[in-house]
Structure formats: structure tokens, C-alpha cells
Amino acid sequence: MSGTRPGKSLTKYKIVFLGEQGVGKTSLITRFMYDTFDDHYQATIGIDFLSKTMYLDDKTIRLQLWDTAGQERFRSLIPSYIRDSRVAIVVYDITKKKSFEFIDKWIEDVKNERGEENVILCIVGNKSDLADERQVSTEEGEAKAKLLGAKIFMETSTKAGHNVKNLFKKIAKSLPEFQEGQHAGALEGDNSNEVGKKEANGSGVIDITTTEDQAQGGGCQC
Amino acid sequence: MGIEQLRLSVKLGGASGDGGGERISGQRVGQPRKSPSAPSFHDKMYASRNTSEPVLPNHVPALNSSNSADNASLNDADASLSVINLYGDEVESRRADDGALQSPEEVLSDDPGLSSTPFGQRSSNSATDGPDLDRYGFKKQNNFITEKEYNRWWRDYSQYCVRRKHKWKLLLEKSGFPIDNDSPYRFPPRSEKLKRYVRKGIPAEWRGNAWWHFARGQEKLNKNKGVYDTLLSKMDELIRKKKVVADLDIIERDLNRTFPDNMHFQREAFQTEEPPMIKSLRRVLVAFSLYNPKIGYCQSMNFLAGLLLLFMDEERTFWMLVIITSKYLPGVHNVNLEGVNVDQGVLMLCVKEYLPEFWRFIVPFQNQTGSDSSPNSSPSLGKNEFLYKLPPITLCTASWFMSCFVGVLPVESTLRVWDCLFYEESNFLFKACLAILKLSEQELIKARSLKLLRHHSISDGGDYNKREIQLNQDETEMEIFQVIQTFPKRMLNPNDMFDKVIFKKRIPLNRLDQDEVDRCRKYVAAQRLKYKNYHELIGTSNRTNESGLNGSIINSGDRDDTKHSGLGSEENADAAAFDFNDDRTASDFVNNALSSEVYGFKRGLSGVHWNNSIKEKVRQMRKRKVSSNDQLMKN
Numbered sequence: 099m100s101g102t103r104p105g106k107s108l109t110k111y112k113i114v115f116l117g118e119q120g121v122g123k124t125s126l127i128t129r130f131m132y133d134t135f136d137d138h139y140q141a142t143i144g145i146d147f148l149s150k151t152m153y154l155d156d157k158t159i160r161l162q163l164w165d166t167a168g169q170e171r172f173r174s175l176i177p178s179y180i181r182d183s184r185v186a187i188v189v190y191d192i193t194k195k196k197s198f199e200f201i202d203k204w205i206e207d208v209k210n211e212r213g214e215e216n217v218i219l220c221i222v223g224n225k226s227d228l229a230d231e232r233q234v235s236t237e238e239g240e241a242k243a244k245l246l247g248a249k250i251f252m253e254t255s256t257k258a259g260h261n262v263k264n265l266f267k268k269i270a271k272s273l274p275e276f277q278e279g280q281h282a283g284a285l286e287g288d289n290s291n292e293v294g295k296k297e298a299n300g301s302g303v304i305d306i307t308t309t310e311d312q313a314q315g316g317g318c319q320c
Numbered sequence: 321m322g323i324e325q326l327r328l329s330v331k332l333g334g335a336s337g338d339g340g341g342e343r344i345s346g347q348r349v350g351q352p353r354k355s356p357s358a359p360s361f362h363d364k365m366y367a368s369r370n371t372s373e374p375v376l377p378n379h380v381p382a383l384n385s386s387n388s389a390d391n392a393s394l395n396d397a398d399a400s401l402s403v404i405n406l407y408g409d410e411v412e413s414r415r416a417d418d419g420a421l422q423s424p425e426e427v428l429s430d431d432p433g434l435s436s437t438p439f440g441q442r443s444s445n446s447a448t449d450g451p452d453l454d455r456y457g458f459k460k461q462n463n464f465i466t467e468k469e470y471n472r473w474w475r476d477y478s479q480y481c482v483r484r485k486h487k488w489k490l491l492l493e494k495s496g497f498p499i500d501n502d503s504p505y506r507f508p509p510r511s512e513k514l515k516r517y518v519r520k521g522i523p524a525e526w527r528g529n530a531w532w533h534f535a536r537g538q539e540k541l542n543k544n545k546g547v548y549d550t551l552l553s554k555m556d557e558l559i560r561k562k563k564v565v566a567d568l569d570i571i572e573r574d575l576n577r578t579f580p581d582n583m584h585f586q587r588e589a590f591q592t593e594e595p596p597m598i599k600s601l602r603r604v605l606v607a608f609s610l611y612n613p614k615i616g617y618c619q620s621m622n623f624l625a626g627l628l629l630l631f632m633d634e635e636r637t638f639w640m641l642v643i644i645t646s647k648y649l650p651g652v653h654n655v656n657l658e659g660v661n662v663d664q665g666v667l668m669l670c671v672k673e674y675l676p677e678f679w680r681f682i683v684p685f686q687n688q689t690g691s692d693s694s695p696n697s698s699p700s701l702g703k704n705e706f707l708y709k710l711p712p713i714t715l716c717t718a719s720w721f722m723s724c725f726v727g728v729l730p731v732e733s734t735l736r737v738w739d740c741l742f743y744e745e746s747n748f749l750f751k752a753c754l755a756i757l758k759l760s761e762q763e764l765i766k767a768r769s770l771k772l773l774r775h776h777s778i779s780d781g782g783d784y785n786k787r788e789i790q791l792n793q794d795e796t797e798m799e800i801f802q803v804i805q806t807f808p809k810r811m812l813n814p815n816d817m818f819d820k821v822i823f824k825k826r827i828p829l830n831r832l833d834q835d836e837v838d839r840c841r842k843y844v845a846a847q848r849l850k851y852k853n854y855h856e857l858i859g860t861s862n863r864t865n866e867s868g869l870n871g872s873i874i875n876s877g878d879r880d881d882t883k884h885s886g887l888g889s890e891e892n893a894d895a896a897a898f899d900f901n902d903d904r905t906a907s908d909f910v911n912n913a914l915s916s917e918v919y920g921f922k923r924g925l926s927g928v929h930w931n932n933s934i935k936e937k938v939r940q941m942r943k944r945k946v947s948s949n950d951q952l953m954k955n
Contacts, residue, residue, distance in 0.1 A: 110795070110798075119570065119573055119574070119619065120573040120574070120577065136580065137576075137580070138576045138577050138580035138586075139577060139580065140577055140578070140579070140580060140581075140623075140727055141574050141577040141578070141619050141620075141622065141623075142619075143619055143620045143623075143718075143719035143722055143723055143727070144715050144716065144718045144719035144722065145715045145716065145719075146805065147716075147798065147801050147802055147805055149798070149802070162798055167619055168619075169570060169618065169619045171618060171655050171656070171657055172619070172657070174656065174657060175657060175660075175661075175715055175718065176715075178712065178715075179712075179715065
């Protein structure tokens with residue numbers, strides 16, 4: 099333990115999860131962390147914190163995930179957690195139009211706290227397995243993501259395990275680039291899930307659970 | 321007796337349920353119960369209602385009738401089981417008889433599968449006898465505690481519960497109060513002895529009645545007879561007219577997210593009808609949101625109501641919720657959540673006062689940056705600034721208050737806190753927080769020293785640049801957050817908190833009393849309000865100011881421990897506030913003005929402490945003497 103700073107390669111990134119109550123923020127995190135799913139998670143009160151190490155190229159990064167309570171009145175408590183987040187993931191439920199409309203407010207909060215430039219905005223439409231109950235189309239989602247300046251848009255199903263790993267890969271992948279002088283251009287425009295997926299798999303992302311991720315390639319069991 | 325009357329009756333009115341009631345009750349009658357053991361604790365509660373007179377006419381009984389039918393078939397068999405379920409020793413013997421469940425070896429065997437799959441075993445066992453459930457129907461195992469750990473702990477704790485219940489029985493008999501049906505509803509007058517008994521745990525089967533008694537639920541209900549009914553009919557009307565009420569939708573979404581790990585709240589795949597518990601929960605929460613629109617529904621109230629429902633009927637649950645949200649946690653669930661912020665401020669003041677070592681963790685870089693000129697590198701360390709810019713840790717502790725530790729501590733520990741909360745009032749919540757923080761200190765030190773090893777070995781001279789300090793600051797915050805968030809979830813044994821902290825009179829935090837908490841709440845609320853008003857006045861709400869302000873406070877003035885009369889500084893500030901063009905200076909000024917009023921804790925006579933320790937020493941010496949004398953005598 100001498101010479102170079104050992105902690106240096108372990109860069110930490112703060113990711114905050116926002117979105118209306120019951121859209122699946124906790125579920126998204128749980129799927130990512132433990133690759134499990136339950137029909138119901140206890141409602142999150144206040145804020146929960148989890149961290150996970152990811153491998154990206156030859157670097158190890160540590161993701162600090164902040165799970166927040168979704169009810170409107172909790173919004174007043176959360177800003178300080180947005181303040182120094184590198185990534186903000188705003189989640190909505192594709193079967194609930196209202197939760198989709200609500201993302202504007204969250205995005206606004208993020209922009210107010212962070213400024214558009216300093217944060218990677220992600221919009222995630224969750225519960226894509228519930229195709230029958232869909233109220234928000236993928237196109238609407240994409241359009242809104244573009245409109246609000248979100249760099250990443252994805253539809254996920256935490257239940258089916260669809261696209262969750264990809265989402266985090268995509269995020270992780272965009273991080274160091276993002277840090278080294280804003281090559282934001284590379285990140286934009288690949289809103290299609292398919293493109294994202296290929297890219298993620300092709301890149302040097304070595305997640306611990308990569309194998310099972312490939313299985314997800316064919317994945318959406320809906 | 322009033323209470324007797326108030327027990328919800330079941331039989332009457334069951335048939336006459338109106339539209340709302342019918343719809344809600346459905347056809348649950350005779351539905352198979354998953355576990356004969358787990359629900360017996362609860363069924364007993366329901367059973368006790370059967371004997372009493374009706375109070376609520378339509379809606380509730382409609383539910384209860386289905387329940388009673390359920391019970392009717394179960395209770396005979398269950399009457400004996402309930403005891404088995406409540407006390408592990410008997411569970412063990414029964415298991416041995418059955419031979420089919422778990423053998424002791426299995427319990428002790430090192431099965432990695434047990435701990436490695438915290439999720440996804442929802443229905444694996446619940447269809448059987450449910451040895452994986454605790455006496456309230458919660459899964460023993462969760463992310464933080466394995467079933468093995470639970471069983472090992474429960475083996476001793478259940479014995480403890482048996483002993484405590486025996487003592488309670490003696491106490492009640494001695495005081496001349498009946499214990500009919502194992503459901504006493506009168507308790508001795510308040511005393512140090514009773515307080516101690518409560519702190520050591522109220523018998524689980526008595527909790528509903530005891531809480532109701534200590535929280536003066538009956539008084540509240542007597543003043544509001546029929547109110548709950550009226551609210552329920554209002555609710556039915558709303559639903560019938562399909563009015564869109566925001567709270568209703570929000571409540572609906574939380575119903576199934578309340579105790580998904582409890583069998584009474586979960587719906588199995590084969591069930592088409594939702595569990596009665598969920599229906600009760602819906603009614604209580606909706607009724608409350610109609611009763612108190614200022615609060616409406618706030619997430620976390622589902623947990624409060626949910627836990628109460630395991631111990632008492634709906635109407636009582638409703639009134640207990642009213643009492644909790646007004647008396648014990650005023651403003652905490654309000655739309656602006658100001659009450660919770662005030663309580664966090666109070667908690668921070670208490671930490672600073674009673675756990676100074678821990679306070680270092682919360683504002684860890686005070687010494688390093690306090691006097692130098694790196695203002696942006698550390699969090700606000702002004703005398704009082706943490707009251708309005710609450711340290712990050714408070715968003716973790718906020719949930720401790722909002723849900724009164726439900727989901728924070730394991731359930732048996734939560735219940736012990738609730739016992740004391742209803743007997744001792746809200747100061748106990750603060751005590752419990754402080755006790756948890758105190759106990760977690762070791763963990764923090766562990767985490768801290770690991771990190772220090774990693775980081776400080778390199779930059780020995782302490783020549784941090786700002787960025788590094790900032791980084792470390794963040795990291796420290798995360799670490800603290802993680803430890804504080806996780807630590808209580810592992811506090812399986814409630815006696816840890818009590819024996820190691822609460823019962824140790826000489827630990828300073830035990831000086832905290834209700835009077836102090838009330839005073840402190842007032843002070844923090846006033847400070848926060850003033851701060852808000854000043855800021856609105858000056859119009860400094862943008863962030864650049866705040867960050868500038870963070871550092872400047874560090875240098876402002878010397879610590880002033882005496883409590884100023886706030887008046888003088890207030891006037892000054894008022895006069896001066898308008899003169900400032902520079903926002904930052906104005907903010908400084910506001911903070912100076914505010915932080916010159918420092919909260920003064922009651923310290924008592926400094927000598928008292930001393931005397932106590934001497935007393936203790938003398939007592940020990942005497943004991944030693946006596947015992948040595950005894951030995952001499954024997955010899």
C-alpha cells in the first residue's frame with residue numbers, strides 16, 4: 099500500500115432512482131443486484147442505499163445506488179441526493195400513463211439540482227412484460243426521452259429480467275467517457291434497445307453475470 | 321366495561337352488509353388457511369371479538385363474519401396451538417413429535433442454500449406448516465437474517481417471553497386485575513415498576529390491549545363514537561360514485577406492498593379474493609385520509625396500520641393511527657413532511673449532545689478543515705446549520721420515525737420499541753434511535769479504520785487537496801449511511817438494545833425525557849421556520865449561495881454554549897436583512913443570527929453523575945463484602 103493511490107481505480111458513481119410510487123424502482127435495483135424478482139416489494143420509505151461493483155474494460159467502478167420513495171411528498175426530501183449524482187434514472191410504468199406524465203417533474207428536479215450538463219439522464223419504462231396493459235408506447239417513451247434530453251432510454255421488465263443488465267451496462271459504459279471530456283455524442287441517438295444491446299455485449303463490459311445476460315438476448319418472455 | 325363493548329363484533333350485521341361491505345367481504349368464508357400455526361396468534365384476536373358486543377354496524381362486520389366463520393372451524397383446534405406458536409420451546413417439542421418438520425440437526429446444519437437465496441422463496445413453504453414464519457406470520461428469513469439465525473435466537477428469546485409473561489401475570493394478579501381469556505384490558509397505574517415491565521416487553525398476546533390502554537385509545541374513541549363508521553360510509557360513497565381521489569389511488573398501490581412477507585397480507589396464487597387484512601388496511605388508511613386531509617395518506621402509514629392490525633381490530637387501529645400521527649409524531653406525515661425534518665433536527669441535536677463520538681462521524685472533517693480556508697470542502701458545520709440543512713444520514717433516520725421502526729428493526733425488536741413508545745411517549749423513539757446509533761459505533765469504527773488504512777497510508781502529511789477531502793467526505797457519508805441503514809436490520813435480539821444501552825442509567829442518553837424532547841422540537845421548529853422566513857425575505861434560494869454559505873459558517877464566531885435570548889439577534893437581523901445586496905453575506909448573517917441561539921440541554925447537576933458512580937462503587941464494594949462474609953460464614 100504505497101506509491102499510487104490504491105482507491106484510484108475504484109471510481110464511485112452515484113446513481114439516483116426516481117419515479118412515481120410503485121413503478122418498480124426497488125425492483126429494478128433488486129434485479130440488478132441479486133437477479134431476483136418478487137411480485138411485491140415493501141414500499142420504500144425515505145431512501146435506501148446499495149452499492150455494487152462493476153467491471154468495465156480494465157477498470158472497476160463502484161455504483162452507488164440510491165433508491166427513493168416515490169410518493170410526491172417525499173420529493174422535498176430527495177434533492178440533496180440528486181445534487182451530486184452522476185446518473186439519474188427516472189422510471190415509469192408503461193401500464194400507467196400517469197407515471198409517465200410524472201417523469202417531467204422528476205427530470206425537472208434533476209435539472210434544477212444538477213444542471214443538464216452534469217448528469218446522465220436515463221428514462222426507463224418498466225413492466226414491459228405487461229404488454230396487454232400497456233398505456234405508453236415505446237415510441238412515446240423515446241420521444242419524451244429525446245425531448246427531455248435523456249441520454250438513455252430503455253424499456254425493461256424486472257419481472258422477466260429483460261433489459262435490466264443492459265441498462266446498467268449502457269450506463270456504466272457511458273460513465274468514463276462522460277468523465278473524460280464529454281464525448282456525449284457517442285451516447286446519443288442509440289435509443290433503440292436492439293442497438294444498445296449489441297453495443298453492450300460487444301464492448302468490454304465484463305459483468306460478473308454476463309453469461310446469463312446473453313441468455314436474456316432472446317429474453318423477453320412475454 | 322367500555323372496552324368490552326368496543327370490541328368489534330362479528331356476528332351482528334354480517335348479513336346486512338351494504339353495497340360497499342358486500343363488495344369488500346366477498347366470499348372468503350371457509351377459505352383454506354395456509355398455516356395452522358402462524359395465524360393462530362391472530363385468530364385468537366379475532367376470536368376474542370366474537371364474545372363482545374357490536375359497535376360497528378355494516379361494513380366491518382361483513383368482513384369479520386367471514387373471518388369468524390373461518391375462526392369457528394379453526395379455533396377449536398387452534399386454541400392449543402396458539403400457545404405452541406407463541407413459545408418456541410413448545411414448538412420444539414411439537415416438532416419432535418411430528419418428526420416431519422425440522423430436526424435439530426437440520427436447523428444447525430450449515431446449509432448455504434438457506435442464506436444465499438433471500439428472495440424468491442415466497443411460496444415454497446407457506447403451503448405446509450410454515451416453520452419459516454414467525455409467530456406473527458412474518459417470514460423469519462430476510463435479506464439480513466437467516467432462518468437459522470432466527471431459530472437459534474428464538475430458542476432463547478421465546479423462553480424469555482415465557483418468563484416475562486409469568487411475571488406480568490403475577491403483577492396483574494397482585495394488582496387485582498383480571499386476566500380473563502388471556503386478554504387483560506386493565507393494567508396497573510403507572511409506576512417505575514410498570515415502566516420496567518413494559519421495557520422488558522409486554523406479552524405479545526396482550527399487546528393490542530396494552531397499547532390501547534397506555535396510549536389512551538379508549539378516551540379518544542369515547543370522544544369520537546361513530547366517527548369511524550361515518551368515515552367508512554363516506555369511503556363507500558366515494559367508491560360508489562367512482563370519484564377520483566388522489567389518496568385512494570396511492571393507498572391502493574401500497575396495499576400489496578405492505579408486508580409482502582407476512583402471510584396475513586399476502587395473496588397466494590390460488591386466491592382470487594384479496595386477504596381480509598388487506599381490506600382492513602384499505603379501510604383504515606382511506607378512513608384516515610378522509611379524517612385528516614392535512615396528512616391524507618403518507619407512505620409509511622401503511623406499515624403503522626399494518627402492524628397495528630396484527631394486534632387489534634380495525635377501529636382501534638384507526639384511532640391508534642390518529643394518536644400516533646398527532647401525539648407521538650406530530651407533523652411527521654404531513655404533506656410537507658416538516659415534522660419529520662424537525663424530528664431529524666432534534667435527533668441531530670441529541671446525537672451531538674449525547675453521542676459526541678458519533679457526531680464526529682456525521683460531521684467528520686470538522687477538525688481537519690474547521691479553521692483552515694477550504695470552505696467548500698466540508699459540510700456545513702455551523703453551530704446550528706445542521707438543523708436546516710440536515711446531514712444526509714437523516715434521510716435514513718427519517719424513515720425510522722415515519723414508520724416507527726417497522727421494517728427498520730426486526731419485528732420483535734420493533735414491537736419492544738412500540739411497547740415503550742406507547743408507555744413513555746415519543747422520547748422513547750429518540751432514545752431508541754440513539755441506542756441504535758450507539759450500538760452501531762463499533763461497526764462504524766470498523767468500517768472507518770479499514771478505509772483509513774486504505775487512504776491515509778498514502779497521504780500521511782494530511783496534505784489533502786480539496787478534491788480529496790470532498791471525495792473522502794462523500795465516501796464517509798456513504799459508509800455511514802450504509803452502516804446505519806443496515807445495522808438495525810440485524811438487531812434480532814431486542815434485549816441487546818435494552819440491556820446494553822436503555823437500562824444503563826449512567827449512559828447520558830437515558831437522561832433524555834419527554835420534556836426535553838418537547839422543548840427541543842419547539843426549538844428546532846422555530847429555528848427552521850426562522851431560517852425559511854429569512855431566506856424568503858432575502859430571496860436567496862439558489863444553490864450557489866448555499867454552497868458558499870456552507871463554508872463560511874465554519875469560520876463564523878466561536879462556539880457559544882450559553883443559550884442567548886434569541887430576541888436581540890433577531891431584531892438585529894430584521895433590521896439588517898434589507899441592507900444586504902450581497903446574497904452571500906446576507907446568508908452568512910442569517911446563519912450567524914440563527915446559530916447564536918444554541919439549544920441548551922438540561923444537564924442536571926454535574927455532581928449527580930459523580931455521585932451515582934460513587935454510589936455504584938459503594939454498592940459493589942458492599943456486595944463484595946457481603947459475599948465474602950457469606951463465604952467466611954460458610955467456611
